[in-house]
Amino acid sequence: xxxxxxxxxxxxxxxxxxxxxxxxxxxxxxxxxxxxxxxxxxxxxxxxxxxxxxxxxxxxxxxxxxxxxxxxxxxxxxxxxxxxxxxxxxxxxxxxxxxxxxxxxxxxxxxxxxxxxxxxxxxxxxxxxxxxxxxxxxxxxxxxxxxxxxxxxxxxxxxxxxxxxxxxxxxxxxxxxxxxxxxxxxxxxxxxxxxxxxxxxxxxxxxxxxxxxxxxxxxxxxxxxxxxxxxxxxxxxxxxxxxxxxxxxxxxxxxxxxxxxxxxxxxxxxxxxxxxxxxxxxxxxxxxxxxxxxxxxxxxxxxxxxxxxxxxxxxxxxxxxxxxxxxxxxxxxxxxx
Amino acid sequence: xxxxxxxxxxxxxxxxxxxxxxxxxxxxxxxxxxxxxxxxxxxxxxxxxxxxxxxxxxxxxxxxxxxxxxxxxxxxxxxxxxxxxxxxxxxxxxxxxxxxxxxxxxxxxxxxxxxxxxxxxxxxxxxxxxxxxxxxxxxxxxxxxxxxxxxxxxxxxxxxxxxxxxxxxxxxxxxxxxxxxxxxxxxxxxxxxxxxxxxxxxxxxxxxxxxxxxxxxxxxxxxxxxxxxxxxxxxxxxxxxxxxxxxxxxxxxxxxxxxxxxxxxxxxxxxxxxxxxxxxxxxxxxxxxxxxxxxxxxxxxxxxxxxxxxxxxxxxxxxxxxxxxxxxxxxxxxxxx
DNA sequence: TTGAAAGCGCTAACAA
DNA sequence: TTGTTAGCGCTTTCAA
Numbered sequence: 105x106x107x108x109x110x111x112x113x114x115x116x117x118x119x120x121x122x123x124x125x126x127x128x129x130x131x132x133x134x135x136x137x138x139x140x141x142x143x144x145x146x147x148x149x150x151x152x153x154x155x156x157x158x159x160x161x162x163x164x165x166x167x168x169x170x171x172x173x174x175x176x177x178x179x180x181x182x183x184x185x186x187x188x189x190x191x192x193x194x195x196x197x198x199x200x201x202x203x204x205x206x207x208x209x210x211x212x213x214x215x216x217x218x219x220x221x222x223x224x225x226x227x228x229x230x231x232x233x234x235x236x237x238x239x240x241x242x243x244x245x246x247x248x249x250x251x252x253x254x255x256x257x258x259x260x261x262x263x264x265x266x267x268x269x270x271x272x273x274x275x276x277x278x279x280x281x282x283x284x285x286x287x288x289x290x291x292x293x294x295x296x297x298x299x300x301x302x303x304x305x306x307x308x309x310x311x312x313x314x315x316x317x318x319x320x321x322x323x324x325x326x327x328x329x330x331x332x333x334x335x336x337x338x339x340x341x342x343x344x345x346x347x348x349x350x351x352x353x354x355x356x357x358x359x360x361x362x363x364x365x366x367x368x369x370x371x372x373x374x375x376x377x378x379x380x381x382x383x384x385x386x387x388x389x390x391x392x393x394x395x396x397x398x399x400x401x402x403x404x405x406x407x408x409x410x411x412x413x414x415x416x417x418x419x420x421x422x423x424x425x426x427x428x429x430x431x432x433x434x435x436x437x438x439x440x441x
Numbered sequence: 442x443x444x445x446x447x448x449x450x451x452x453x454x455x456x457x458x459x460x461x462x463x464x465x466x467x468x469x470x471x472x473x474x475x476x477x478x479x480x481x482x483x484x485x486x487x488x489x490x491x492x493x494x495x496x497x498x499x500x501x502x503x504x505x506x507x508x509x510x511x512x513x514x515x516x517x518x519x520x521x522x523x524x525x526x527x528x529x530x531x532x533x534x535x536x537x538x539x540x541x542x543x544x545x546x547x548x549x550x551x552x553x554x555x556x557x558x559x560x561x562x563x564x565x566x567x568x569x570x571x572x573x574x575x576x577x578x579x580x581x582x583x584x585x586x587x588x589x590x591x592x593x594x595x596x597x598x599x600x601x602x603x604x605x606x607x608x609x610x611x612x613x614x615x616x617x618x619x620x621x622x623x624x625x626x627x628x629x630x631x632x633x634x635x636x637x638x639x640x641x642x643x644x645x646x647x648x649x650x651x652x653x654x655x656x657x658x659x660x661x662x663x664x665x666x667x668x669x670x671x672x673x674x675x676x677x678x679x680x681x682x683x684x685x686x687x688x689x690x691x692x693x694x695x696x697x698x699x700x701x702x703x704x705x706x707x708x709x710x711x712x713x714x715x716x717x718x719x720x721x722x723x724x725x726x727x728x729x730x731x732x733x734x735x736x737x738x739x740x741x742x743x744x745x746x747x748x749x750x751x752x753x754x755x756x757x758x759x760x761x762x763x764x765x766x767x768x769x770x771x772x773x774x775x776x777x778x
Numbered sequence: 779t780t781g782a783a784a785g786c787g788c789t790a791a792c793a794a
Numbered sequence: 795t796t797g798t799t800a801g802c803g804c805t806t807t808c809a810a
Contacts, residue, residue, distance in 0.1 A: 112787080123789075124797075153556050153557060154557045156558050157788090160788090161498050161786090175523075177520060179514065183514060201536070329722060460780075460806095471779060498786050
C-alpha cells in the first residue's frame with residue numbers, strides 16, 4: 105500500500121493552500137463552492153483520509169464523549185447508549201465506551217484511561233464512585249453527567265430517576281391489591297447500587313405499611329439475570345412457601361422466577377404474584393405479561409445526549425449543575441395485577 | 442480550573458527531560474526505577490493526564506480497533522463486542538464502536554468516519570458491503586476482520602460460521618423428528634443478511650428432503666424481535682393452520698411466537714414445535730425451553746480479538762488472510778424435541 | 779539509562 | 795475567500 109496522503113498533498117493537487125483544504129473539510133466553514141468541489145475531488149482521487157488525531161491535537165477538541173456503564177450485556181444500558189449515541193453523532197461527537205462490570209474500582213480505572221483521550225464530556229452510570237475517581241473527575245474541565253440514579257452528592261449534572269421511589273410505588277400497588285406476605289429477590293450488596301436502592305424502597309414501603317420485611321432472597325453478585333432469578337425463586341419457595349408476591353430487582357430475574365414457578369406447576373399470579381423492574385421487552389411478551397417499572401432508558405440516553413450538546417454549545421456563563429429527573433411509570437400487567 | 446499540564450512541566454518538576462517522562466509512562470520502557478517513581482510522583486501531584494492524541498500523532502498508533510455491528514440492542518452482538526473488548530484491552534487497545542442499523546449504506550458511512558481515527562484494525566459484521574466501502578477498506582493498511590458469517594469473497598480475515606449450514610442442521614433435525622409441514626418465520630430481504638442466509642439453509646434443507654417450502658412468513662425489516670415474532674406467528678396460524686413446526690430466525694422471535702401460541706392455548710411442542718436461533722439466555726429459561734442453534738457469539742469476539750493481537754504483533758512477513766470457522770451447535774430442547 | 783532536536787498532520791491566529 | 799506562520803504535546807531518532 106501507498107504511504108499516507110496528507111492535506112498538503114491534497115492542497116497541491118487542488119492548487120490551493122493546506123488551510124483551504126482544512127476549511128473545505130469543515131462543513132460550516134466559509135469556502136467557495138468551486139474550490140471545495142475541487143478539493144474534494146482531489147482528496148477522493150488521492151484516497152485522502154482526514155487525520156483526526158492531528159486535528160484533535162491542534163484544535164484541542166477530541167470529538168469524544170466518554171460513557172461508562174456497568175455492562176453492555178444489559179438491554180437497558182445498551183438502549184441508553186444507543187439513544188445517546190444517535191443524538192451525539194448528529195453533532196459530530198462519538199462515544200467512547202467503558203464497562204465496569206459493576207465495580208467502582210474498575211470504574212476508577214476506566215475514568216483514568218478514558219481521560220487520556222480528552223473526552224469533551226463524561227457520562228457515568230450511578231452516583232457512587234471511589235475517592236480517586238471523584239478527584240479525577242473534579243480535575244477534568246469537561247461536563248460530567250451521572251445517569252440512572254439521583255445521587256445525593258452529584259459530581260455535577262444528573263439525568264436519572266429514583267430507584268427507591270419507583271420501587272416504593274410498586275410495593276404500594278401490591279399492598280393495595282391485598283398482598284401481605286411480599287418477598288424481595290435481588291443481588292447482594294456488592295456492586296449493583298441501583299439494586300440496593302430498589303431494595304431500600306422495598307423495605308421502606310413495607311415498613312410504612314407495617315408489614316413483615318424479612319422475606320429477602322439474595323441471588324448473589326450482579327448481574328442478576330434469568331438464571332439467578334430462577335435459582336433464587338427456588339430458594340424462596342423452599343424458605344417461605346406461603347409468600348404471596350415477589351418483587352424482583354429486574355425483569356430478567358422476574359422472568360427466571362416466573363419460569364421456575366411454571367416448571368413447578370405454580371400458577372402466576374393465582375398462586376403467587378411476580379413483579380419485575382425495567383420494562384425490558386420480555387416483560388411485555390412473557391406469558392403471563394410481567395408487571396414492572398418502566399424507567400425510560402432510551403429517554404435517559406436521549407436527554408443526556410441533548411444536555412451534553414447544550415452544555416458544549418453554550419457560549420454564555422456556565423449555568424451550574426443541571427438535574428433532569430425522569431419519572432418512572434408503574435406498568436401493571438398480568439403477573440401482579 | 443487550571444490549564445493543561447504537559448509532560449514538559451512534569452519533567453521540570455521531576456528534574457528530568459520530557460523524553461524521560463515519556464519513557465516512564467510506557468510500562469515496557471527502560472527507565473531507572475527511582476527515576477520513574479519520581480516522575481510518577483510529580484505527575485500525580487500536578488494532576489498530569491497523558492495526552493493520547495499527541496502520542497497517536499507522533500507514534501502513528503491510535504490504540505483503536507474499529508468495530509461495526511448492526512445493533513447494540515442485540516445480546517449476541519453485544520456479547521461478541523464484550524469478549525473482544527476484554528481481549529483487546531489487555532493489549533492496550535480500545536474499541537471504537539459503530540452501529541449500522543442493519544444498513545450497508547450506513548456501514549459505508551461508518552467506515553469512512555472511523556477511518557479518520559486511524560484504527561489499527563477494523564472488525565465488520567457480515568460479508569456484504571457497498572462497493573465504496575470495499576474500496577475504503579482496500580485502501581486501509583490495517584487488518585480487516587469480517588465476523589458472524591463466512592463471506593464468499595472475504596475482504597481479508599474471517600472469524601465466523603455458516604448461517605446456512607447451521608440452519609440446515611436444525612431443519613434436518615426437525616425432519617428426522619417426523620415433521621413435514623415446516624414453516625420459516627423471519628425478516629424481509631432488506632438488511633439482515635444473516636437472516637437471509639438462514640432462510641437459504643431452510644429452503645435448501647426442505648428441498649433436499651422433498652418437502653413443501655412455501656410456508657414462509659415475513660415479519661418485516663430487521664431487527665426481528667419478540668413483537669415481530671408474535672405478530673408473524675399470528676399471521677402464520679391464520680394462513681397455514683396445519684403447520685407442525687416453525688423455525689424462527691432468532692430466539693427472540695421464537696419466544697414471541699411461543700407466547701403467542703400460549704395466549705391462544707396452543708400447546709408447544711404438542712400442537713406445534715418451535716425452534717429459534719442464537720442461544721440467547723431466554724432460550725434456556727423459557728417454559729418450555731427453546732430448541733436453538735448456539736453460535737458462540739462470545740467465542741467469535743474472543744477469537745477475533747486474539748487474531749487482531751496476533752496480526753498486530755507479528756513482525757514477520759504477513760501471513761495472508763486468516764479464516765477461523767466457528768462450528769455452531771444444535772441445542773435440542775423442549776420446544777422442538 | 780538519559781537527553782536534545784526535530785517533526786507527526788493539522789488548525790488557530792493573523793494577514794491579505 | 796484564501797494564504798502564511800507557528801505550534802498543539804508527544805515520540806522518533808540520534809547522541810551521550
